[in-house]
Amino acid sequence: MSTSENSYSEAEALNLLAQLERILDLDPLIDEVGFIHPSQFATLKEEIGDSLSSEDKDHESTSFWIRDHKLGISTQILIPVYKAAKHAFMSALRQYNTPGNFSGKSQDDTLAIEVMIHSKALLLLSCDFATAWNSRKLIVSNKQLLTILMDELRLSALVLSYSPKSEQAWSHRRWAINMISRNCSTLQWIIERESELVEKIAERSKMNYRAWNHRCWLVSFMTREQVLNELKKSRNWSGLHVADNSCFHYRRRLMLRNLEGFCHIQDNNSSGYFVETCQVWKEEVDWNESLIKRYVGREALWLHRRFLSLYLIKHIATHLLGISCQSKPKASVDIDIDSLMDHELCLVHSCSTTVPDANFEEFQAQAIHSAAYMLWLTKQIPEYQGIDIQEKLRAGAGDISRMLKRSCPDRSSLWDYLVDYHSEP
Numbered sequence: 001m002s003t004s005e006n007s008y009s010e011a012e013a014l015n016l017l018a019q020l021e022r023i024l025d026l027d028p029l030i031d032e033v034g035f036i037h038p039s040q041f042a043t044l045k046e047e048i049g050d051s052l053s054s055e056d057k058d059h060e061s062t063s064f065w066i067r068d069h070k071l072g073i074s075t076q077i078l079i080p081v082y083k084a085a086k087h088a089f090m091s092a093l094r095q096y097n098t099p100g101n102f103s104g105k106s107q108d109d110t111l112a113i114e115v116m117i118h119s120k121a122l123l124l125l126s127c128d129f130a131t132a133w134n135s136r137k138l139i140v141s142n143k144q145l146l147t148i149l150m151d152e153l154r155l156s157a158l159v160l161s162y163s164p165k166s167e168q169a170w171s172h173r174r175w176a177i178n179m180i181s182r183n184c185s186t187l188q189w190i191i192e193r194e195s196e197l198v199e200k201i202a203e204r205s206k207m208n209y210r211a212w213n214h215r216c217w218l219v220s221f222m223t224r225e226q227v228l229n230e231l232k233k234s235r236n237w238s239g240l241h242v243a244d245n246s247c248f249h250y251r252r253r254l255m256l257r258n259l260e261g262f263c264h265i266q267d268n269n270s271s272g273y274f275v276e277t278c279q280v281w282k283e284e285v286d287w288n289e290s291l292i293k294r295y296v297g298r299e300a301l302w303l304h305r306r307f308l309s310l311y312l313i314k315h316i317a318t319h320l321l322g323i324s325c326q327s328k329p330k331a332s333v334d335i336d337i338d339s340l341m342d343h344e345l346c347l348v349h350s351c352s353t354t355v356p357d358a359n360f361e362e363f364q365a366q367a368i369h370s371a372a373y374m375l376w377l378t379k380q381i382p383e384y385q386g387i388d389i390q391e392k393l394r395a396g397a398g399d400i401s402r403m404l405k406r407s408c409p410d411r412s413s414l415w416d417y418l419v420d421y422h423s424e425p
Contacts, residue, residue, distance in 0.1 A: 013080035032161040036072040089118035097378040127163040154175040164205035212246035216253045245300040297365030
């Protein structure tokens with residue numbers, strides 16, 4: 001690698017940088033970038049044959065490959081071009097930030113353009129170069145034009161095409177969207193496109209916490225119609241990625257956003273809104289149960305059910321209905337929660353006591369997760385609910401303890417401790 005790096009002179013590196021910046025300028029719609037080994041260029045040329053346009057032929061070389069808005073960069077030139085881009089960027093930035101180096105606004109604009117051009121090339125080679133991102137924020141903030149902000153979204157998407165977990169790129173997108181939200185009538189369309197981008201990236205990059213964190217952040221900008229639509233659209237994806245807790249965390253954020261909407265209008269006695277909110281929650285609970293039975297031993301599904309049950313107990317059945325133990329007889333609340341607990345107990349017993357073969361890790365995990373869920377459930381019933389439900393839950397703790405010892409006898413002392421702790425009044 002060092003031999004290849006030293007084979008390029010400074011002039012050659014600057015020439016390669018100029019080629020890269022020219023390609024980026026001629027095709028602003030490039031949406032994907034990748035790094036190609038030099039030996040692959042010949043194969044790519046054979047595959048495309050004579051179908052290249054005259055513009056593409058100009059770019060054709062052993063250093064860069066471009067077709068259908070896809071850019072390939074030879075791995076052999078990465079280090080020399082990176083050094084040239086960094087030097088050019090830092091030099092332009094110093095001039096831009098130094099007072100007195102320019103005589104007027106036109107010169108200032110010229111230096112700003114140079115910083116933007118060099119920083120774009122630099123970020124494609126080093127996505128976490130924070131100074132480059134910050135310099136772009138500074139220049140864009142001085143102009144605050146929608147077209148320039150949209151260019152920033154395109155650039156960060158291009159960076160994410162090869163580095164989907166780049167925190168700097170995701171952070172820059174959030175900054176750009178915040179700037180756009182100050183004065184933009186098409187924000188909801190942008191938010192919808194952003195959500196689609198995250199799902200596309202999450203499909204290629206598994207367990208991408210940064211991508212899903214960005215999608216959760218978008219929820220605060222969504223209308224209620226968008227929230228409900230996102231719940232429907234993301235269901236199929238989540239159902240196919242049951243091991244990815246991030247997608248279920250996103251659904252929880254959507255459901256809380258929908259719940260917040262009801263809390264803001266509950267003074268208007270909007271019964272229709274309440275009925276629809278409860279229906280959304282019930283559908284999520286039923287869907288979660290079907291996934292638990294279909295995909296055995298997935299912890300993310302049980303954690304999602306904890307969230308659903310907790311809000312059913314403490315919010316749906318009490319706060320949203322405006323019921324409290326002071327304003328209405330508690331029996332009216334007990335009926336709802338008692339029915340819920342009966343259903344949860346049946347689910348837990350079906351998943352924990354019916355273990356076809358305890359030697360399989362999936363069934364062991366299912367037994368442990370369901371037992372942990374039941375023990376957790378015993379601590380979530382409000383004090384004013386009385387002892388009936390608590391006793392019913394604790395009565396099942398003995399069966400859970402025996403099942404756990406049978407499935408995982410090497411942890412018997414741990415099961416005894418947990419069961420005793422959660423069975424305490």
